[in-house]
Each structure stands twice: as structure tokens, then as C-alpha cells.
Amino acid sequence: MKQTWRWFGPNDSVSLSHVRQAGATGVVTALHELNDGRAWPADAIAVRKAEIEAAGLTWSVVESVVVHEDVKTRSGRYRELLDNYKASIRALSKAGVKTICYNFMAITDWTRTDLDYPMWHGGTALRFDVVDFCAYDVLVLKRDGAEADHPAERIAAATARLAAMSESDLARLETNLIGWVPAREFIFDRDSFRRALDLYRDVSADGFRENLFAFLREIVPVAEEEGVRMAIHPDDPPFPLFGLPRVVKDADDVQALLAAAPSPSNGLTLCAGSYGANPRNDLPAMARRFGPHVHFAHLRNVTKEADGSFHEAEHLEGDTDMVALVDALLAEEKRRRNEGRADWEIPMRPDHGHAIVDDIGKKVNPGYSCIGRLKGLAELRGIMRTIETLKA
Numbered sequence: 116m117k118q119t120w121r122w123f124g125p126n127d128s129v130s131l132s133h134v135r136q137a138g139a140t141g142v143v144t145a146l147h148e149l150n151d152g153r154a155w156p157a158d159a160i161a162v163r164k165a166e167i168e169a170a171g172l173t174w175s176v177v178e179s180v181v182v183h184e185d186v187k188t189r190s191g192r193y194r195e196l197l198d199n200y201k202a203s204i205r206a207l208s209k210a211g212v213k214t215i216c217y218n219f220m221a222i223t224d225w226t227r228t229d230l231d232y233p234m235w236h237g238g239t240a241l242r243f244d245v246v247d248f249c250a251y252d253v254l255v256l257k258r259d260g261a262e263a264d265h266p267a268e269r270i271a272a273a274t275a276r277l278a279a280m281s282e283s284d285l286a287r288l289e290t291n292l293i294g295w296v297p298a299r300e301f302i303f304d305r306d307s308f309r310r311a312l313d314l315y316r317d318v319s320a321d322g323f324r325e326n327l328f329a330f331l332r333e334i335v336p337v338a339e340e341e342g343v344r345m346a347i348h349p350d351d352p353p354f355p356l357f358g359l360p361r362v363v364k365d366a367d368d369v370q371a372l373l374a375a376a377p378s379p380s381n382g383l384t385l386c387a388g389s390y391g392a393n394p395r396n397d398l399p400a401m402a403r404r405f406g407p408h409v410h411f412a413h414l415r416n417v418t419k420e421a422d423g424s425f426h427e428a429e430h431l432e433g434d435t436d437m438v439a440l441v442d443a444l445l446a447e448e449k450r451r452r453n454e455g456r457a458d459w460e461i462p463m464r465p466d467h468g469h470a471i472v473d474d475i476g477k478k479v480n481p482g483y484s485c486i487g488r489l490k491g492l493a494e495l496r497g498i499m500r501t502i503e504t505l506k507a
Contacts, residue, residue, distance in 0.1 A: 116412065116444060116499060117462040118492060119143050119175045121483060124163070128478060129485045131170035137489045138496065141175030142167045143216070143464055152183035152192075154202035160210045175462045176411055177207055178216040179348070182330065187221055188314055189326050197330070201337045208341035214462060215338075216384045216411050218348040219327045221318075221359040222311050223293070225351035225389070230291055230481040231470070232426050238471035241482050242426035243352055243392075249273035251292055252357060255285065256305065258312065260358055269422070315359055323360035324371070331376035338380035344458070346382050346410035347372065351389040353396070354423070365395050366404065373408055385444075386413035388466060391435045392425045399439035406447035414441070414495055415466035427467050427482070430491035431498075441498045445506075465491035 119141035120134045134142060146155050146163060167174045180203050185191035207215065218224065228251075232242035250273035253261045262270065280288070293303045303311065318326075338345050353364035362368055373381060383405060390396045402409065416433030417425045431437050444461055451459035468487025470479070477484070 117141050117460045119462045119464045133485050142172050143176040143178045145177050150181040152196045154199040155206050157206045164210055174212050176214045180217055197333050204337050204343055208343050214344045214410055216346045220350050238469045240427045240469050245423045246272045246276050250277040320360040324362040328375035335376040335378045335381045339378050344382055344410040345380055346384040348384040349386050349389040353393040382408040382410040384411040385409045387435050388415035388417050391417050398435045399443045402443035412463040413466040414463055430494050442502050
């Protein structure tokens with residue numbers, strides 16, 4: 116697989132030089148400063164691409180061209196924003212960037228309650244705690260209808276948890292849940308978040324799924340014309356939050372979205388951590404079933420708990436059999452090579468590394484420390500090399 120690395124642009128504390136030192140050859144990035152729904156200009160794309168290539172790397176994947184909330188709800192300026200999205204696809208294609216990762220998560224993007232969860236080895240990880248989330252959703256945000264979304268025993272535990280929190284603990288939890296998303300130019304406060312939730316008050320899961328399918332029917336023909344592979348990222352976590360619908364959370368959802376716009380350009384980002392947080396998902400089986408549609412892979416691991424909480428494990432630990440998953444993806448690459456496909460190589464990146472060693476205490480994008488991802492990439496590279504050697 117093509118070994119890539121997510122880079123948040125010139126202001127990222129992890130530099131392109133670091134990316135090369137980690138052994139990656141491809142970069143996964145975006146024009147994060149233009150993530151408000153406007154069309155990406157060709158000259159801005161060219162500048163970013165030239166910067167990457169000057170470092171001896173290639174721009175392998177765009178992550179992400181953001182889908183505006185108006186598009187997700189098919190309201191407001193959604194028609195203009197869809198045209199902008201199509202223009203960005205065309206501009207990226209002309210620059211030679213042919214794989215676009217995106218998501219269709221309402222409002223929140225990926226969500227964690229703890230960005231510095233202490234691990235046994237002394238470093239920290241990302242964690243989602245369902246009791247902490249319940250405490251915020253039901254008792255702090257006081258979202259209409261929240262009580263119905265949480266079992267009574269969880270609400271009781273959340274009440275006790277909240278009573279034990281300091282003001283700084285609560286402020287940190289609120290920031291983690293609504294005030295922080297990597298590479299987003301704005302933040303919510305409690306009132307603005309409630310207003311954002313109101314946009315989805317009358318949007319059911321079925322309605323939101325149909326909005327996704329309508330989006331696909333608009334953009335996939337453009338991507339196909341341009342030879343671009345669209346790779347949807349799953350919901351993270353893969354279950355509803357804040358009463359918002361989640362429609363890319365399991366194999367059934369994947370089958371439905373692929374059927375909604377059948378095309379080689381309508382494909383998947385197989386995020387092992389996002390799908391892996393759902394007990395229903397068998398990642399190696401999904402890789403075998405949907406292999407021809409996998410255009411990008413995020414390789415990370417999670418450890419699930421009985422109540423639905425989870426934390427991000429080391430790349431070769433956790434609940435997903437990473438060796439079996441990598442084996443399935445390499446088998447798909449071999450199948451593509453045998454077909455004579457020029458795009459047989461699947462780009463992958465080590466996702467969400469722990470903060471360890473010299474990265475502890477540094478200002479980094481949570482989950483995107485250098486050394487934790489470097490460790491993960493080295494481990495994944497070892498798996499790939501071993502499988503390839505054994506099957507040579």
C-alpha cells in the first residue's frame with residue numbers, strides 16, 4: 116500500500132521534513148483555510164502541491180473537501196455549494212490529485228470526550244466515554260429529547276460523574292465535544308451549538324440518508340468524468356450523537372450508499388478505528404466484501420468497553436485484527452494489479468497515534484502527534500513487508 120501521512124498544512128507542528136523521516140512518500144492534506152464551501156482555486160491547489168513536491172513527496176489524497184451543512188440538509192445555499200464542490204473536484208483532477216476523502220457527518224465531525232486519556236505506558240490517547248457524553252448532553256447542554264437517547268442507569272451514572280467534576284473538567288469536556296475539531300476555522304459555544312442542532316430538528320435518519328444519496332448522484336458523475344475516486348469516511352463514533360442521524364456506520368450502510376450511485380468513483384475510506392468502534396463490524400470481512408470500492412485506508416485500532424465507550428489503542432493492539440485487515444487489503448491490491456489497473460495501489464495512513472516520548476506536552480493536533488504515528492507506521496510497514504515476503 117502507498118504509505119501516506121496526514122499533514123495540516125504550513126502551520127502544522129509536524130513538518131513535511133518529519134513526514135519524509137517517518138518513511139511516508141505521500142501526503143494527505145487539504146486547503147483547510149478554504150473549508151467554508153467555496154470552490155478551491157486552481158492557483159491555491161498548485162501552491163500547495165508545489166510545496167509538497169518540493170519536499171520530495173506527492174499529494175496523494177485530499178482530506179477533506181468539506182461538505183457544507185446546507186448541502187447535508189439540502190437547505191439555504193445548497194445548490195450554489197454543490198456547484199462549488201463540483202468545481203473543486205475538477206480543479207483537483209486537473210492538478211493530478213485524484214483521490215478525495217470526505218465525510219457526511221452532521222455538525223460534529225469526529226468526536227471524543229477526552230483528548231489526553233492516560234495510557235498504561237505513560238502516554239495519552241483519544242477516548243470516547245459514554246457517561247461523560249451523557250452528562251454533557253442531558254445535564255449541561257440539556258438538549259430537548261436527550262433523556263430518551265440514554266438508558267436510565269447511564270443518566271444516573273452521569274449525574275454522579277458531573278457532580279464530581281470541577282469547573283475546569285467541565286470546560287474541557289465541553290471544548291472537546293463542541294469547541295474543537297481539527298482544521299476547522301470556527302468554534303461553537305453552547306448557544307450556537309444548540310442553534311446548529313435546530314437545523315436538524317426535522318431531519319430523520321432516512322431523510323438524512325436520502326440527502327447523502329442525492330449528494331452522491333450530483334457529484335459522482337463529475338468525479339467519474341474527471342477520473343477522481345471519492346472515498347467517504349465513516350461516522351466517528353459510528354452511532355448517533357446529540358440526536359443527530361448517522362448513516363455511514365456499518366456494512367449495511369456501505370452497501371446502500373454504493374448502490375445509490377454505482378460507479379468506480381463512488382467508494383470508501385476504510386477507517387478501521389471508526390468502523391471498529393461498532394461491535395457489529397468485522398473489519399477484515401468488510402475489506403474483503405467491499406475491497407474493489409476501497410480507495411483509501413485509515414489504519415488505527417480501538418479497544419471497546421461493554422457500555423459503548425472506547426479508547427484508541429496502539430495500532431497492533433485493540434479489537435481489530437490488524438494483520439488480517441492488512442492481508443485483505445494487500446489481496447485487493449494484488450487483484451487490481453492482475454486486472455492491469457494503473458491505480459492498483461491503495462493509499463493508507465497511520466491514524467491517530469498516541470502522544471508519547473517527546474510529543475507529550477507539545478502543542479499538536481490531538482491524535483496527530485509525530486512519534487505516535489511514526490511508531491504506528493513502522494508497525495504497519497512491518498506487517499505489510501512480512502505478508503508480502505511470506506506470499507512471494
